Amino acid sequence: MAEFDFTATLQAINDQVPPALQHPRVGIICGSGLSGLATSLRDTVFVSYDSIPGFAKSTVAGHKSSLAFGLMGTGDGVPVVAMLGRFHPYEGHKLSSVVYPVRVMAKMGVKDIFITNAAGALNPSLAVGTIVVVQDHIALPNLTGMNPLLGPQTDPSHPRFLPLSDSYSRRLRKLVFHAAHSLSLPRDALAEGTYAWVSGPTYETPAEGRLLRAAGADVVGMSTVPEVLAAREEGMDVLVLSLVTNAVVIPGGYKSVREEVEAEIAGKPIVGVVDETISHEEVLAVGSLKGDVMKSLVEKVADLLHPVGV
Numbered sequence: 036m037a038e039f040d041f042t043a044t045l046q047a048i049n050d051q052v053p054p055a056l057q058h059p060r061v062g063i064i065c066g067s068g069l070s071g072l073a074t075s076l077r078d079t080v081f082v083s084y085d086s087i088p089g090f091a092k093s094t095v096a097g098h099k100s101s102l103a104f105g106l107m108g109t110g111d112g113v114p115v116v117a118m119l120g121r122f123h124p125y126e127g128h129k130l131s132s133v134v135y136p137v138r139v140m141a142k143m144g145v146k147d148i149f150i151t152n153a154a155g156a157l158n159p160s161l162a163v164g165t166i167v168v169v170q171d172h173i174a175l176p177n178l179t180g181m182n183p184l185l186g187p188q189t190d191p192s193h194p195r196f197l198p199l200s201d202s203y204s205r206r207l208r209k210l211v212f213h214a215a216h217s218l219s220l221p222r223d224a225l226a227e228g229t230y231a232w233v234s235g236p237t238y239e240t241p242a243e244g245r246l247l248r249a250a251g252a253d254v255v256g257m258s259t260v261p262e263v264l265a266a267r268e269e270g271m272d273v274l275v276l277s278l279v280t281n282a283v284v285i286p287g288g289y290k291s292v293r294e295e296v297e298a299e300i301a302g303k304p305i306v307g308v309v310d311e312t313i314s315h316e317e318v319l320a321v322g323s324l325k326g327d328v329m330k331s332l333v334e335k336v337a338d339l340l341h342p343v344g345v
């Protein structure tokens with residue numbers, strides 16, 4: 036961690052943020068196309084990543100590069116810091132840089148972190164637009180030597196062998212369902228599921244999608260798990276919400292070329308999906324279409340939070 040200087044980072048941030056907002060209770064990471072979450076904040080102060088030592092720059096469309104500090108929810112509001120733009124390993128950022136902002140949030144006093152992302156559906160019952168409350172993950176990179184916590188510990192007080200069985204806070208997951216009830220969201224607007232982390236930047240082949248589905252994952256994405264690990268190591272409670280932006284596993288699979296040719300010879304139309312691709316533009320479009328639902332959910336959860344220690 037010698038490359039990171041928390042004191043310099045916090046100093047640069049505090050120079051730009053009024054004292055009342057310098058110790059946020061909640062941290063939010065906005066996924067692809069979900070930076071609109073920050074419009075929930077009042078008295079907002081933006082701090083550009085350029086001005087923060089140790090922070091990288093997000094290079095992905097749909098990700099800005101600033102922190103937003105402000106108050107969320109009714110009444111006095113909950114002090115929040117939101118990352119408008121995250122870092123992904125596929126952009127060339129080291130895993131230690133990817134998770135540095137999460138560690139900085141912990142130093143600021145964040146207790147609960149809400150991590151959002153855009154993800155592809157592996158479970159065919161998940162429609163585009165569904166918000167998945169993540170209850171577990173499968174991280175192939177963690178199992179194959181790319182664990183973000185590999186290497187010297189960033190703090191000797193952290194556990195060397197971090198348990199992950201309780202990574203996704205039951206308290207916060209329950210609050211999401213209470214929030215959805217208060218907002219009268221239809222039951223199928225939300226689901227529970229397991230997130231598979233892959234490195235990207237390629238989207239999955241159909242066979243890779245089937246592999247991850249067979250392994251038990253419901254959605255797949257290219258972020259989040261490194262942040263979850265760092266947050267847990269830092270002692271924060273974690274909530275992850277995945278917005279389903281596209282289907283990876285197609286029910287019934289793709290029609291084979293033989294079936295297509297046979298249908299052509301018989302002069303019949305081919306029934307089923309022949310070919311389908313996903314693009315980041317599509318991912319962002321779903322984000323802007325469904326971002327408001329994510330936003331009201333996050334606002335309501337912030338409202339339902341009890342004061343720290345209660």
Ligand SMILES: O=P(O)(O)O[C@@H]1C[C@H](O)[C@@H](CO)O1
Pocket residue numbers: 065066067095121123151152153154235256257258259314315318
């Ligand atoms: O930052 P998130 O995980 O929301 O972004 C997803 C994964 C890739 O970065 C991108 C692919 O479209 O969207």
Ligand SMILES: Nc1nc2[nH]cnc2c(=O)[nH]1
Pocket residue numbers: 153154155156233235237238239255256257280281282283313318
């Ligand atoms: N890996 C992966 N990440 C995504 N982010 C949004 N959609 C997808 C997807 O289909 N696969």
